[in-house]
Amino acid sequence: VLVLVRSPLPRLRALLQRCWGRLERGLWPSVFGGQSPPWGAALAVQGLALVPQGINDAEAPSLLESVVWMAAPKHRRTIEVNRCRRRNPNKLIEVKRNIDVCPECGNLKQKHVLCGYCYAKVKEETRLIRMEIYKKEGGPFNTPTVETVVLYEGEKPTEKDEGKRIIERARKRPSWFVQN
Amino acid sequence: MRLSVAAAISHGRVYRRFGLSPRSRLDLLRNLVTALVRHERIETPWARADEMRGYAERLIDYAKRGDKDERAMRMADFWLTEKDLIHKLFKVLAPRFQPHPGSYTRLLQIPNRDGLDRAKMAVIELKGNPLPPLVRPRRDSDKTLLNQLLKGYRQDAQRAAAA
Numbered sequence: 395v396l397v398l399v400r401s402p403l404p405r406l407r408a409l410l411q412r413c414w415g416r417l418e419r420g421l422w423p424s425v426f427g428g429q430s431p432p433w434g435a436a437l438a439v440q441g442l443a444l445v446p447q448g449i450n451d452a453e454a455p456s457l458l459e460s461v462v463w464m465a466a467p468k469h470r471r472t473i474e475v476n477r478c479r480r481r482n483p484n485k486l487i488e489v490k491r492n493i494d495v496c497p498e499c500g501n502l503k504q505k506h507v508l509c510g511y512c513y514a515k516v517k518e519e520t521r522l523i524r525m526e527i528y529k530k531e532g533g534p535f536n537t538p539t540v541e542t543v544v545l546y547e548g549e550k551p552t553e554k555d556e557g558k559r560i561i562e563r564a565r566k567r568p569s570w571f572v573q574n
Numbered sequence: 575m576r577l578s579v580a581a582a583i584s585h586g587r588v589y590r591r592f593g594l595s596p597r598s599r600l601d602l603l604r605n606l607v608t609a610l611v612r613h614e615r616i617e618t619p620w621a622r623a624d625e626m627r628g629y630a631e632r633l634i635d636y637a638k639r640g641d642k643d644e645r646a647m648r649m650a651d652f653w654l655t656e657k658d659l660i661h662k663l664f665k666v667l668a669p670r671f672q673p674h675p676g677s678y679t680r681l682l683q684i685p686n687r688d689g690l691d692r693a694k695m696a697v698i699e700l701k702g703n704p705l706p707p708l709v710r711p712r713r714d715s716d717k718t719l720l721n722q723l724l725k726g727y728r729q730d731a732q733r734a735a736a737a
Contacts, residue, residue, distance in 0.1 A: 497712065498710070504685075506683060507683045507684065507685055508682055508683065508684055508685075508697075508708060508709065510684075510685040513684055513685075513697075513708065516705075516706050516707075516708055517617075519706050520615065520705050520706060523705060523706075524613070535656055535657075535658045536658065537612065537656075537658045537659055537661070537662045538662075539661045539662060539665040539666060540665075540666065541666055541670070541704065542704040543704055544704050544705075544706075561704075568706070570706070570707075570710060571706040571707070572707070572710075
């Protein structure tokens, strides 16, 4: 079979020649001898051998086969039975016996938890100290490489506070902040 | 013989699950560690503080090796996202905790958060920080039985020494 392909581009012609050669070799392997393995007979497998036969034959399924059975209450629970269930001790809220009085301020607190009032006091003072620190540092990412000490009005740094950065707070020292 | 653990059994697992993925959990804890080193006292949900505590203390143990140590510097570089805190870690915190053998943090529970979730909150702080103390150490009153007995013993000892 002669096919004339007239193409102006030499590259395209070379490509077509190569493709045609490969095709010929595939179609007549015996002619071009020994370069490709001979094709043997392959087993033709029929896909989807299991064709469901009963689809068109089956009639509409009866109600008893397609419905899923679920549990539902048979009788109304009386109010007495309901009250017994709802007021059973395991359903009531547990009574807490770990509530004590804070010795500092007298508010109530749980034994294993800090007193809310005292913690709020400390939190507020910490916030003011941090504002002073921020003002002293000037900007973000300026953490100094020395320790810090907080001094209140009228206090002088002791010999223990030698190389430390001093943060001044403009108020009297609170009684609960003991100077070390 | 069961070769793999069934779903929804977690016997013996020590790490809690946070965030969207294990990497996200590490990022979350890393942010908390950075905040703790920066502010020396932070208030966060109790589970996060508890999880973060171990990582923070191990970081300080690494810092105690000194900043010439390659592994210590790599650990500090990963765990502290703000790089000026690496200087603080090696120059301030490592000397501060040099005499302590361990337990550099204090974890205390706080009343539940005010928001809708009422989460269990905790405050975690580095020991020896310059901020006001959270809990004042209370001495027993002088009227307790043991203290009265000790007072009597001291008085007897003084009388015996005077006589």
